Amino acid sequence: MKANIVIVGAGISGVSIAYNLAKKGVKDIVVFDDNYLSGGATGRCGAGIRQQWGTKNNCILAKKSVEFFEIAQEELQYPRDIEFKQEGYLVIATTKEEDLQFVKNVKLQNSLGIPAVVLTPKEAAKIVPHLNLDIVTSATFCPTDGHLNPFTVTDAYYLAAKRLGVKFFYQEKVLNIIVKDNKIIKVITENYEVITNKVVNAAGGYSKEIGDMVGIDIPVYSENHEILVTEPIEKIQGPMVISFSLNIYCQQVPHGSFIMGRSDPNMPQGYNVDASWHFLDEMAKTAVNLLPPIGDLRVIRQWGGLYNLSPDRQPIISDVKELPGFYLACGFSGHGFMFAPMTGLLLSEIILGEKTTVDTTDLHIDRFKNSDFKDYEKSVV
């Protein structure tokens, strides 16, 4: 088989990259995934869409991605509802330090056109009445943030890309990428050998391994982040409620279930995606502390998924100077789902040598060559 471009990974990033390239007229795009559609981090994610970030890069990526999600249904000609619900993110501060940081964040966000506001605890309670105000010192709110169904939107991208001629292979693991004279010549999978000189690494939790195949050391690592879903009830909560200091995000999804997650500071690096009883204990305590009525709900399922973390908790969307033809979309640090429209757009522009829609200097892998890369994203659960 011959291909212009091979994309490794058919999660939301991979399908978005494939769609954007195909839309620009690129032929013979082949996508490989060792799992099924949305079988990796995409299908396991918290399904939140947020623009309230602490770094300029993340704010811009998020805002432009939201603009796409607002028109995605039509743009991708998807026959089903993609379930984009814009009822905001309520970001909870519980310390003086956070109060100050969030005022700065909102200032940054507003300067980039993101309509976030700082709220007093009382104002926050008007939006989410079941908040435990004893622990809330302030909050910020952006009404255009929200929820999006990862399965439908990935399917929408996938079908649109397929209509444009992209070939997808699932349950098809990439085993090796052959480089000769500093040029990619071949991708070897379980059942195929593909002649190509361009490879996109969108392998999510396994990005580092794909980099290792071509001798490119990508400074990312993977880590299990756990999550759970409750039984559905009638709607009581519009926005996602999130707190970095309490270590929780919690949202009621359109069919009535609550999805919530937190990170475990003692989680070892690696590829384990097991569910743990320990998580259930801690998650229950945190959720009941911030949102007491949630304690009455039954948990129906819990699972884990991989964050692929970069040193500054911002994505790597770039080419690689050391190996022409090798492109990266990784290190999303838990937020690849919500940035996917921009990931696809920017990487397609980079691959085709076009002027990028936004400046991508700070998304380049080379930023980590200086150990004093400037912005570190603190707004991460």
Added chain:
Amino acid sequence: MKKIDLVIIGGGPAGLSAAKMAAESGLSSLIIERNFKIGGQLVKQTHMFFGSEKQYAKTRGIDIAKILVNDVLKYSDMIEIMTGTTVVGLYKDKVVTLLKDEKYIKVKTKAIIIATGASEKVLAFEKNDLPGIYGAGAVQTLMNVHGVLPGHNVVMVGSGNIGLIVSYQLIQAGVNVLCVLEASSEIGGYKVHASKLKRLGVDIKTSHSIKKAIGKDYLERIIIGKLDDKWEFIEGSEEELIVDALCISVGLSPLSNLLSMIGTEMKYVSYLGGLVPLIDENYETSIENVFVAGDVCGVEEASSAIVEGYLTGLVVAKKLGYIHPNYDKLYLDFKAQLHNLRSGPFGEKLRRGLEEIMR
């Protein structure tokens, strides 16, 4: 956190037998049962069993349950039984989480035998959620455990052994069984059960199925129809029947959800009823010290579940350092019993299914 060496999930024939054999070997265990009493599906089975003496042939299911329960109660110092308790989580570090009386309990264990059995499959048709539409197992529970009739005019869907036996039991209880529907062109269960029904004048309609149910607040009528060789309804073959209960008996599927949660390697094997774990010759799954016994690793008869229970109880005890004085003899005996139960033409699909899940 509560600590115990062996947790057995399910207090049916497999779980009870496993507990007994572990105790005989010197290993204590905790049986967790969702229902309010132990005995599993045997407690509602009033018919006599086939097979050999060793698996209580010619004994009624309900009496086999009594024997197994008594065996376990003899070891009350070694076997703890928690009834009315649901396992809500099973984790790789061998922590089992339970819900009892709205209390969340964590148990740390060294080995787990999952003997959760199977659940009844359902059929998709219009208004299949009307009151009056039951699974065959539910009808058995209603009649044989609680003494309640499901209705007066009943149609049975499915002619496997359960469908045939329950139809016969319905007639014994004075219920009018209009007919038995079978989608396939042949009767599924043993001829001896089918003949009993035919002698009582019950029509077993092969190549027939239920098309839709009709009723406002409860089941009033059904539409049945004849199927072609692609199992599509033949137009014009519809027939309306007045019934107040419909009984669905279209097979069982293993209750393997807990195995998926702990992450054992699984495979879909239709001969075994659905998603089942890969196992070795001692019923150990791909996770060390996590064993299965009974219908959860393939739908069979209670007799096989009993022997699988004995076998896993024996093997788990040995793995944890408690060796039964007659280990070798018993081990060979249980293996031979399982072999015999699965021999012959009726065991062929089962044998093929089991081959597919051997690790």
